[in-house]
Amino acid sequence: DTGVSQNPRHKITKRGQNVTFRCDPISEHNRLYWYRQTLGQGPEFLTYFQNEAQLEKSRLLSDRFSAERPKGSFSTLEIQRTEQGDSAMYLCASSLVDQGPQHFGDGTRLSIL
Amino acid sequence: EDQVTQSPEALRLQEGESSSLNCSYTVSGLRGLFWYRQDPGKGPEFLFTLYSAGEEKEKERLKATLTKKESFLHITAPKPEDSATYLCAVPVYNQGGKLIFGQGTELSVKP
Numbered sequence: 001d002t003g004v005s006q007n008p009r010h011k012i013t014k015r016g017q018n019v020t021f022r023c024d025p026i027s028e029h030n031r032l033y034w035y036r037q038t039l040g041q042g043p044e045f046l047t048y049f050q051n052e053a054q055l056e057k058s059r060l061l062s063d064r065f066s067a068e069r070p071k072g073s074f075s076t077l078e079i080q081r082t083e084q085g086d087s088a089m090y091l092c093a094s095s096l097v098d099q100g101p102q103h104f105g106d107g108t109r110l111s112i113l
Numbered sequence: 114e115d116q117v118t119q120s121p122e123a124l125r126l127q128e129g130e131s132s133s134l135n136c137s138y139t140v141s142g143l144r145g146l147f148w149y150r151q152d153p154g155k156g157p158e159f160l161f162t163l164y165s166a167g168e169e170k171e172k173e174r175l176k177a178t179l180t181k182k183e184s185f186l187h188i189t190a191p192k193p194e195d196s197a198t199y200l201c202a203v204p205v206y207n208q209g210g211k212l213i214f215g216q217g218t219e220l221s222v223k224p
Contacts, residue, residue, distance in 0.1 A: 004156075031210060033211070042200050042216050045213070048209060101159045102210070104157045109154075
C-alpha cells in the first residue's frame with residue numbers, strides 16, 4: 001500500500017497530557033498538509049509543508065500545537081497540554097504539486113478524557 | 114472571504130433513485146474544485162478534479178460538473194455501497210494548495 005499512512009489511528013488521553021501523531025506521505029509527494037475534522041464538518045486546514053519547510057500555519061493552530069517534517073519525509077504533529085476542545089480527527093494529506101489533488105490518510109482520532 | 118457551501122446536508126435515496134448534490138463556492142480565482150468521498154472513520158478519498166466551467170468527469174455511477182459558481186455531483190441509479198459523505202473543496206488562491214471544504218452531504222442509499 002503506497003497511500004498516506006497515519007499513526008496511531010486512535011489516541012485517548014487525559015486533559016493536560018501531550019500527544020504526538022505521525023504521518024507518512026506518499027513517497028514522491030513534496031507537499032504535506034495537516035487538517036482537523038470534527039463531527040459533521042468538513043476538514044479544516046491547520047498547516048502545510050513543502051519538503052521540510054513549514055510554509056503556512058492556520059489561526060486554528062495555537063502555540064500548543066507544533067508540526068515538523070524533518071528531512072522532508074514523514075511529519076509529526078504535537079499537541080501540548082491537551083484540552084477538551086482538541087478532540088477531533090486529525091488528517092494528513094499529501095500532493096505532488098500545490099494545485100494537484102491531495103490524498104488523505106485515514107486520520108488519527110483524538111479523544112480527551 | 115472564500116467559502117464553500119454544500120446542499121443538502123443529508124440525502125436519503127432508494128436504490129436506483131438518481132439525484133444530485135450541490136457545491137456552491139465563492140473564491141477569488143478558481144484553481145480547481147475537488148470532490149471527495151468519505152466513509153465513517155476513514156479519511157476523504159479523492160474522486161474528481163474539475164478545473165474550468167463546462168468541464169465534466171465521470172466515474173461509475175458518479176458524474177461531476179462545474180459552472181462558474183457551483184458544481185454538481187450527479188448520482189445515477191445509486192447502490193447501497195454509494196452511501197457515504199461527499200465533500201467538495203477548493204484551493205485558496207495563492208496559498209499553496211490549502212483547501213477549503215464544504216460541510217459535506219451525507220448520502221444514504223437504501224435497498
